[in-house]
Amino acid sequence: MCGIVGATSERRISEILLEGLKRLEYRGYDSAGLAVLSENGQIESLRRTGKVQELKDAVGEHPLGGTTGIAHTRWATHGGVTEANAHPHISNDCIAVVHNGIIENHSKLREKLRELGYEFRSDTDTEVICHLVHHEKQQHADLFDAVQAAVKQLDGAYGTVVMDCQDPGRLVVARSGSPLVIGLGIGENFVASDQLALLPVTRKFMYLEEGDMADITRTGVKVYDKSGSRIERAIHESDGQYDAGGKGNYRHFMLKEIHEQPSAVRNALEGRLVDGKVSGNAFGEGSMDVLKDIEHVQIVACGTSYHAGMVARYWLEALAGVSCNVEIASEFRYRQSHVHPNSLLVTISQSGETADTLAALRLSKELGYKGSLTICNVSTSSMVRESDLAYMTRAGTEIGVASTKAFTTQLVGLMMLVLALGQSRGLSGDKQQHIVGALKALPAKLEEALLLSDEIEALAPEFADKFHSLFLGRGSQYPIAMEGALKLKEISYIHAEAYAAGELKHGPLALIDAEMPVIVVAPNDELLEKLKSNVEEVRARGGIMYVFADKDAHFQGDASMRVINVSHCDELIAPIVYTIPLQLLSYFVAIIKGTDVDQPRNLAKSVTVE
Numbered sequence: 001m002c003g004i005v006g007a008t009s010e011r012r013i014s015e016i017l018l019e020g021l022k023r024l025e026y027r028g029y030d031s032a033g034l035a036v037l038s039e040n041g042q043i044e045s046l047r048r049t050g051k052v053q054e055l056k057d058a059v060g061e062h063p064l065g066g067t068t069g070i071a072h073t074r075w076a077t078h079g080g081v082t083e084a085n086a087h088p089h090i091s092n093d094c095i096a097v098v099h100n101g102i103i104e105n106h107s108k109l110r111e112k113l114r115e116l117g118y119e120f121r122s123d124t125d126t127e128v129i130c131h132l133v134h135h136e137k138q139q140h141a142d143l144f145d146a147v148q149a150a151v152k153q154l155d156g157a158y159g160t161v162v163m164d165c166q167d168p169g170r171l172v173v174a175r176s177g178s179p180l181v182i183g184l185g186i187g188e189n190f191v192a193s194d195q196l197a198l199l200p201v202t203r204k205f206m207y208l209e210e211g212d213m214a215d216i217t218r219t220g221v222k223v224y225d226k227s228g229s230r231i232e233r234a235i236h237e238s239d240g241q242y243d244a245g246g247k248g249n250y251r252h253f254m255l256k257e258i259h260e261q262p263s264a265v266r267n268a269l270e271g272r273l274v275d276g277k278v279s280g281n282a283f284g285e286g287s288m289d290v291l292k293d294i295e296h297v298q299i300v301a302c303g304t305s306y307h308a309g310m311v312a313r314y315w316l317e318a319l320a321g322v323s324c325n326v327e328i329a330s331e332f333r334y335r336q337s338h339v340h341p342n343s344l345l346v347t348i349s350q351s352g353e354t355a356d357t358l359a360a361l362r363l364s365k366e367l368g369y370k371g372s373l374t375i376c377n378v379s380t381s382s383m384v385r386e387s388d389l390a391y392m393t394r395a396g397t398e399i400g401v402a403s404t405k406a407f408t409t410q411l412v413g414l415m416m417l418v419l420a421l422g423q424s425r426g427l428s429g430d431k432q433q434h435i436v437g438a439l440k441a442l443p444a445k446l447e448e449a450l451l452l453s454d455e456i457e458a459l460a461p462e463f464a465d466k467f468h469s470l471f472l473g474r475g476s477q478y479p480i481a482m483e484g485a486l487k488l489k490e491i492s493y494i495h496a497e498a499y500a501a502g503e504l505k506h507g508p509l510a511l512i513d514a515e516m517p518v519i520v521v522a523p524n525d526e527l528l529e530k531l532k533s534n535v536e537e538v539r540a541r542g543g544i545m546y547v548f549a550d551k552d553a554h555f556q557g558d559a560s561m562r563v564i565n566v567s568h569c570d571e572l573i574a575p576i577v578y579t580i581p582l583q584l585l586s587y588f589v590a591i592i593k594g595t596d597v598d599q600p601r602n603l604a605k606s607v608t609v610e
């Protein structure tokens, strides 16, 4: 959460910082700020509430000329959305700090610093860091030593960058629980919370590990590990294919990403099915040796990724004969769980940085799992680096906060896991061929599902004045109903709940009336007749339904039921195919409601605080 960019160069850096912030805006977008060190050794800072564009406009009016600087885009945790709470925070006009994460002992430190005479100007936890560094500078002449002494006093999570007016051309950074990457240039160096911010200025990156600190000047970078010893971290060259600036001809990133799904799924499959089997290295070198002994899978994830895990449970148990639990990471990490023999811990994450999921992965290493696998979209992320095995979803950068192509490619990765585990557990050749055939047909099926766009756009106005909605599905479509409800609430702000249709009569039927649309996901599967009975239960109580149905399911539309025919697809891939119309529905409803589709209120894409 929150985005950080820092730079030290021979050229003016405010444009670089602003471009970096723009690219990081998906991490938080309630306020933004930057501070540069001017030629006369003064810190000049500008902060604004609202989007990065507000800050850009402010810099347009008051150009900032420094060659060293730090910048931040915020997602509020401690303290409301105000200019005073926006970063950078500055102590005594000299020590400027940006920070991602949460300082848990901030109240105690605040008290101590107040006693030392420091005045606080914000309600943030971050402000303690700048005063602490300022205080430590009285005992340690060197900025690096002062920052080191300060961070030793912090409990919680931080990725932080410090700039000192008395030490021009230098940035000191520290990472513990919040990612930081250093970008290496020629005669200039950079730091950011995500390499995406730095792609316009460099392709060479160095990832800091937990507990690392770094001393960054124009001409060099020195990294120190958590014991304080000097260490060399590997330099990675990024292919940097993605230009986050572009929505192409689409009105929003979300719409572009919805339409990218056929090609994203093609990428996720490419080269990974060889002779009708999952290729040995789809999950990384030597993965089959780990997977062959697995008897139980524990999936841990958050948000949309959690829904992907819930679909996988149906697949894993039915097809691969492996028992499976799925749990929200923030719950899993704080309870005492039982680890089954020969268990695989699977994390699913678009970003690979979600704090709770990452904590669950780290915890699993102490719990006796046979191994860990992450299904992830960011190859350089902490989860990929810290897991034994990884399946890269190759969806390409996802910018819209509401996840779309990341989800469908995660499902492809999970189906590959089913195949890989099934292969070593006696899944019949016919069944394997069936799965492979269904996966190969998937991109074309997704293209067909996208053709429903106009029809769905036309019915979106019917949702515009509604406050509540209910999504129903059964079997592996139940998590798809949950994902549909999540999409609608995230971007249209309409309250949306999902229920397993068989559970209707245990409560939600009491809510049914003509004011609450009921969305039903109805492929032609073995539960279709059961689902039809549930539909009748809704109809009998005056409910208004929108049924996304296989055309062979023979639903008859009438005044109380709109039927949207989805072209027939194999039952195995139906959860992936039916995701598309629900994504389109939430998108077009959000358009009618006039919300900020790509950056819905109060949310952020990468949740790096717990």
Ligand code: G6P
Binding pocket: 302, 303, 304, 305, 348, 349, 350, 351, 352, 353, 354, 357, 401, 402, 403, 603, 604, 605, 606, 607
């Ligand atoms: C946030 C995003 C969601 C995402 C969830 C988990 O809530 O807004 O779109 O599903 O985090 O993120 P991850 O990167 O771990 O998949």
